[in-house]
Amino acid sequence: MAPTSPSDDPLSDEGLERLFLPLNQASGILAAVSGGPDSVALMHALARWAALGRRPPVHVATVDHGLRPEAATEAAFVAREAALLNLPHRILVWTGSKPASGIQEAAREARYRLLVEQARQAGASHLVTAHTLDDQAETVMMRLARGSGLQGLAGMRRETDRQGIRHVRPLLGLPKSHLLDRCRLQGWRFVTDPSNADERYARVRWRRLMPLLAEEGLTAERLVRLAERAAQADEALDLKAGEALGRGAPRLEAGALSFEATSLTDEPFAIALRVLELALEQAGLDLDNSRLYRLEACTERLRQAAGAGEALSLTVAGAHLRLTPAGRVSVGPEPPRQRGR
Template sequence: MASPPPPEDALSDDGLERLFASLSQASGIVAAVSGGPDSTVLMHLLARWAASGSRPPVLIATVDHGLRPEAAAEAVFVGWEAAALGLPHTILAWTGDKPRTGIQEAAREARYRLLVGHALQADATHLVTAHTRDDQAETVLMRMARGSGLAGVAGMRRETDRSGIRHVRPLLDWPKAALLDLCRERGWPFVEDPSNASELYARVRWRRLMPLLAAEGLDAERLARLAGRAAQAEEALGLKAREVLDQADPIFEGNCLSFQAGILASEPFAIAVRALDQALVRAGFAAGRLDRLEACTERLRDALRAGEGSSLTIAGALVRLNRAGRVSIRPEPPRRRGR
């Protein structure tokens, strides 16, 4: 994939072509715009790109989480700006009761649920968000603090799938400061969300630490580079795990997937963990949590070396190792209460 243009070159025809190259085959594009400087730049660049040739329709969407009284007016403001650019705009409201804890994570889940639902309704194939290099650096730090493995440290992907909608982050290599400068230079109005300065939220607290880390050499650019290298390593390990699992005689019988368990003991631990995870996914279960996957893989390896059977549960699945050296994965049976 060609690298995106730097911000100063983004307004040129060639820069826009490079920036939005992966969107050219879309049937429709939903762009999430909150009204902040990052998404404001994204909206203006998409408008210029859409006007420069035969392009897929670009639809602007603003999620009103209903968490601040100003949010409704900000969403209307985005609508005015979108209309001035000739782009249709929709406000998506997060309604219903809000949780008292974990509000940012819940808001994130609601935001993507609403955006993906809107894209599906509009027959759009792509969702575009304005995540930046600074957002990537903060994500890497937060995931490291939670003890994430390589997949977590890899941070946000430039492109990923969300329920059949392609989620693209074209500004992921750009620093926030450059986008803010672009808004000011071009006179593009934007809003400022006061929650971005509230230390009630973990991301904001990490953001406050970034200048201290940068002074020691760990700036956003290096953290983003670490994320890229982790993503490359995770991809290589995942491909190797798939190859190993394919060679382990996987068999589907009804709602059960089984495979030769020897791979879990003969392969390096990192490959074995990913092979078990991929087997779970193939059997129709959600990917397991890393710490649980590691513990289950270790138990299965120990049983294999001892020539014993083993039975455990993970991610709603019952995983059994029989004495013939074969692992089976099927739905976990209902749990009985009492005796």
């Protein structure tokens, strides 16, 4: 929907002040710009915002994954456009061997690793990307299809930490169409990535389905609202789980975290599950959403055994969970397996 007045336009001078409010306290800003219309609009918006007053220095970086022959040309294009805006620009190249499968996930990890390294080199405390409302809706659908819990359905957060660098997504509430229209209206040049139409990639296939879902009422806006509600519920569960774990007298010893099983048995299942997730995190372990069902099964078994006063030992995703007859749970790394046993 087009803004009804200049003050309603998120890319007006007034709108930019609201959009980039989290960036005012940055020591420096690194904008990831691929050359597509979303990131080009972000680059122009940041340049305009920086010209409106005393702002942190803005830098631009483009990642060349080395996966397409056009990528180097596109990165050079962004460099020229950034120079026209008086913004310093760096091209970051993903070198080394590339995996035969899972290439998109590997490229994503490499991209953020390179961007975080560049942010540190540039003295930037904040990394900014051009993820949009449409990107958020696609992310929610993909995670829903994988059976994610609330944490996954909350989608991408507007702000998150990446190894000490604050990652901000200021355009997360804006549809792609708004940014594309702005580029065309202002004459901002951009490139078109052919991989965005390659149906070998799951996100592209979901993108093709979105108009059909919208016809049934499942619009991108409603999916994003679902993500916002999931994030609110997720935050509440985190708070209550932290309180429940605290009541269990947690102790961290030799890389393992132990706590009273009452933190699991005296709480509703959803909070008990989050207590176990939090304990894994505090013990330095991680469980991705794809293994959520296994953690749910472990939580149920621990609650049943604790209620019966039984001992229990089980493993999940490299973690060893142990319940003593006295009712204390310990969470630590799984010991190395011995051959022949």
